[in-house]
Amino acid sequence: MLNALTLVTGVAALLLAAWCGWAAYRDQPTKDWHFIGMAVVSLLAVVQLVVGIVQLARGEKPEQGTTIFVAYLLGAFACVPAAGFMSLAERTRWGSVTAAAGAVVLAVLEVRLYDIWGG
Amino acid sequence: MTSGEAEVTAVEEKPARLISGPGMLLVWFYGVMVVGAVSRSAYQIGTDFQRAPLAYALSAVAGVVYGFITYTLVRGGETARRAALVCCAAELAGVLIVGTWTLVDRSAFPDATVWSDYGMGYVFIPVLLPLSALYWLRKARAGAVTR
Numbered sequence: 001m002l003n004a005l006t007l008v009t010g011v012a013a014l015l016l017a018a019w020c021g022w023a024a025y026r027d028q029p030t031k032d033w034h035f036i037g038m039a040v041v042s043l044l045a046v047v048q049l050v051v052g053i054v055q056l057a058r059g060e061k062p063e064q065g066t067t068i069f070v071a072y073l074l075g076a077f078a079c080v081p082a083a084g085f086m087s088l089a090e091r092t093r094w095g096s097v098t099a100a101a102g103a104v105v106l107a108v109l110e111v112r113l114y115d116i117w118g119g
Numbered sequence: 120m121t122s123g124e125a126e127v128t129a130v131e132e133k134p135a136r137l138i139s140g141p142g143m144l145l146v147w148f149y150g151v152m153v154v155g156a157v158s159r160s161a162y163q164i165g166t167d168f169q170r171a172p173l174a175y176a177l178s179a180v181a182g183v184v185y186g187f188i189t190y191t192l193v194r195g196g197e198t199a200r201r202a203a204l205v206c207c208a209a210e211l212a213g214v215l216i217v218g219t220w221t222l223v224d225r226s227a228f229p230d231a232t233v234w235s236d237y238g239m240g241y242v243f244i245p246v247l248l249p250l251s252a253l254y255w256l257r258k259a260r261a262g263a264v265t266r
Contacts, residue, residue, distance in 0.1 A: 067166075071158055083147060090143040098147045105151055108242075 002051055002117055009044040010110035013080070016041050017103035020087075024096035030087045034099065038084045041103065045077045048113075063118025072113050079106045137195045137203070137259055145252055148244060149189040155241070156182030156233045163230070171230035177217055181233045181245075184210050188252070204256050211249035214238060218246070 016037050023030060052073045056062075062069035083102020087095035138146050160178035168175060184206055191203040218237035221228050231240055238245030 067162060071162070075154065075158075082150070086143055086147055090139065092140060094140045094143050097141075098144050101144060101147055 002055055005048045005051055006110050006114050009048055010107050012041050012044055013103045013106040017100045020096045020100035024093045027093045029091045029095050030099050038080050042080050049073045049077045062116050064116040069116050072109055072116060076106055076109045135195055137192045141255055145255060146192050148248055149185055153185045153189055156185055174228045174230050174232040177232045200256055207249045207252045214246045
């Protein structure tokens, strides 16, 4: 369950990165549709956070420790919204680059989360 | 348009913004590095400091430096720009020195730091970031901020 969610979130994050990167390439700021995309990816991260905590509550142990696992879940949860607000403050192509960078960071966090949870 | 003119003068009177354009991307990456370095060192120092005290302390120092640079970038203005320049130079020196140190004397570092192997564990962001920040800060000299 959690691993499937990690995979989906990671792929969604990469798609979002490509999409915002495309906007930056065309010299455009992030628009409403991009923010809807960010909301979808953020929602996935929230679901992942909830499922992760439920798994912990049911007594399952992440391979590399509970503290690290929770820290990464919180990081993954905050990542895209933070970059989204920054792209809201920067209404140029660089806002789009920032949003894309945020999505890439989330994808990296998902890979780490997969390792931490233990395949 | 009068309102447009008023806006232009208002922008000129404000201290030089360091987070416009590419600066925003820099703040993002510095923010990520702050969270990464500080939380990592806090966890390691809190749980098992004796294992690699040097490595963990260096990660904490890196986190503080990143935090200060992020703050100066967001604050803006000429003084902040200078302070950020000095810190980025120090950061670059830190990455190069610690990176070389970890390669030369592996025994001093039983566990990795943020700056180990020139930041290889962080896709070399620790060494690329100060270089791009130095470039950006030199370009963003007060009064010459362009988008």
